[in-house]
Amino acid sequence: MNEAGQADFHAELAALPAVELARALIGCHLLYQGVGGRIVETEAYERDDPASHSFPGPTPRNGPMFGPPLSAYVYFCYGVHWCFNVTAGPEGHGAAVLVRALEPLAGLETMVLRRKTARAENLCSGPGKLAQALGIDKSCNGASLQAPPFSLLPGGEPALHLSGPRIGISKAQDFPWRFGLGGSRFLSRPFAS
DNA sequence: TAACCGATTAGCT
């Protein structure tokens, strides 16, 4: 795809609310410093969503959620892990999409070194694992995903979209805002049939 | 300044 096509693609994504962006990102390719793969699992977090970090309003931590869309929102969780989100529009709205799992395609050797495992299904099958495999940490927070060191590219339209309740939250558990690629071996957890 | 919580994972039973 040429540069103009990529700009159009980014503009289309930036215009979507979080839930639709979460669905649209399934099948797209995400790279950081040339390392990454195909997005197979996401979750949407809206502004008026009790489970969202933006729910209480802007804070120093959730700042990127209130910034421009298609930026990185990276936060530290459970004292151990970094989690990577794509901010959703419109600018200032306070919504984001958590990228929970990738199908590893580029920079496999680097991921294996960082994750200390050679099992492909265990490299990026969870938000903490994915950030570790790609080398994402707080230094990426707020960075645009439309320019290096990030790449966000369209993939083929997935054959089968899955959806279901989000994982690991204690509020708004009935919102079916987790999305996945049907049949993928690289999901963090299976979807209920 | 201190207490509490969490969009998780790895390792063990």
Place this chain on the structure above:
DNA sequence: GCTAATCGGTTAA
């Protein structure tokens, strides 16, 4: 299936 590890952000004082 169960649980320890581990620490920044948020809230209350």
